[in-house]
Amino acid sequence: MRLKNKTAIITGGTSGIGKATALRFAEEGADLIVTGRRISLGKAVEAECRSKGVRCVFVEADHSKVEDCLRVVEAAMMEFNRIDILFNNAGIVTSGTAETTDEETWKNTMDINITAVWRMSKLVLPYMRKQGKGAIINNGSDWSLVAGKNAFPYIMSKGAVGMMTKAMALDYAREGIRVNAVCPGDTFVDRWMEKGYFEGSGAVSVEEAMKESSAYIPMGRFGKPEEIANAVVFLASDEASFVTGHLLLVDGGNTAQ
Numbered sequence: 001m002r003l004k005n006k007t008a009i010i011t012g013g014t015s016g017i018g019k020a021t022a023l024r025f026a027e028e029g030a031d032l033i034v035t036g037r038r039i040s041l042g043k044a045v046e047a048e049c050r051s052k053g054v055r056c057v058f059v060e061a062d063h064s065k066v067e068d069c070l071r072v073v074e075a076a077m078m079e080f081n082r083i084d085i086l087f088n089n090a091g092i093v094t095s096g097t098a099e100t101t102d103e104e105t106w107k108n109t110m111d112i113n114i115t116a117v118w119r120m121s122k123l124v125l126p127y128m129r130k131q132g133k134g135a136i137i138n139n140g141s142d143w144s145l146v147a148g149k150n151a152f153p154y155i156m157s158k159g160a161v162g163m164m165t166k167a168m169a170l171d172y173a174r175e176g177i178r179v180n181a182v183c184p185g186d187t188f189v190d191r192w193m194e195k196g197y198f199e200g201s202g203a204v205s206v207e208e209a210m211k212e213s214s215a216y217i218p219m220g221r222f223g224k225p226e227e228i229a230n231a232v233v234f235l236a237s238d239e240a241s242f243v244t245g246h247l248l249l250v251d252g253g254n255t256a257q
Contacts (some may be wrong), residue, residue, distance in 0.1 A: 004029030007080040009072060011063055011120060012090030014041035016189035017139065020225035021087060021232045026052040028233055030085065033076045035123045055079070063090045063116035064108070073123045083127045085236045088117040089139045094153045101153050113157035114164070119170060125177065133176035137235045138165050140181040142251040147253040162247050169245030171195040178244040184213060185251025188222040218253035 008025050012018040014036030016064055022034050026049040034049070034056060036042045042058035046167035059075050061068040076083050093102075094109045112149040117138055128134025143155045144162035162181060214220040231250045249255055 002233065002239065003078070003085070005070070005160075006084040006236075007031045007033075007076065007082055008085035008087065008236065009033045009035070009076055009083060009120070009124070010087045011035045011061070011072070011090055011116070013087075014038050014045055015166055016231075017184065017187060017225045017228045018087075018089040019045050019091065021230040022049055022056070023052070024229040025049075025085075026056065026224070028237070029054060031055040031080055033057055033059055033072060033079065035059050035063070035072050046175040052159075063120065064111040068121065069116065069119050069123060072120070073127075074103045075220050077127065082131060083124045084131070086120060086124045086134075086136045087139070087232055087236070088120055088136065089117060091139060091157075092154075092174045093151075094115075095151050097150060097152050099106050101226055103149040109157050113154070113158045117161060117164060121179075123231065125172065128177050129175050131184060134177045134178070134225060135236050135240075136168065136177065137232050138179070138181040140165065140183040140247060142183055142185045142249060142255045144181065144183050144247055145249070145253050165247065166245045172218045174242055178235075178240065180240070180243060180248065182228060182231045182235060183247050183249045183251065185249070185254045186216065186222045187225060187228055189225055216254070217251075221252065223252060 003116055008030045010022050013022045013034035022045055031054050032049055035043050039060055046056045046058040057079055059072050061072050063069055091113045094105050121136055140159050140161045141158040144158045147155050165181040167181055213222045228250050231248055
């Protein structure tokens with residue numbers, strides 16, 4: 001119960017890392033606001049978290065929209081009257097080079113992966129300051145620290161998340177507000193099984209994905225959402241009371257190469 005008596009907002013919490021984190025937060029005693037664009041999935045996560053004995057409210061939201069971000073924070077204050085933790089998890093994955101990235105892809109990537117992180121942080125900071133403490137965790141990437149090929153807009157956005165994390169950590173360290181980022185490597189999430197997610201046709205099997213990962217990840221496999229969630233719990237908890245401005249890699253050793 002490391003998060004007992006704390007309230008948290010998790011953006012993009014209907015599947016993958018967001019859902020796994022919501023469930024772990026619930027197990028640790030946190031009350032939750034979970035956001036997402038898919039209502040049926042959001043309601044299912046809401047029910048599953050409540051079954052663990054905590055309060056949880058799903059709020060449908062598109063974090064590229066100012067009004068939706070405002071509505072999420074207002075819902076948290078109305079329901080719980082405090083915000084102790086913000087996990088900026090909502091994000092999209094895009095590909096391309098500097099030449100092949102079009103204006104729409106660039107804008108969408110930056111709106112969700114950078115601007116929404118700044119906007120949600122800006123909205124919760126006054127409440128955390130009033131409380132005298134708070135924890136913001138941003139979902140970065142191993143590509144917040146190193147680059148790769150054919151993922152130009154995504155890498156640019158995650159690099160910015162890394163520097164945003166450090167800048168905010170310095171600005172608010174004396175106010176009891178910690179700002180860190182979890183930086184996952186390749187993580188096997190449910191959307192990978194959706195038809196057309198990878199190039200080509202059909203879904204990718206677990207076996208195919210694991211075989212692919214064994215060629216370049218030192219630990220020989222993709223990460224699991226629950227493994228990323230465990231790192232987020234640590235950064236959100238008082239166990240990380242002297243940790244701020246840190247980019248915590250959870251990548252199976254990939255960036256150590």
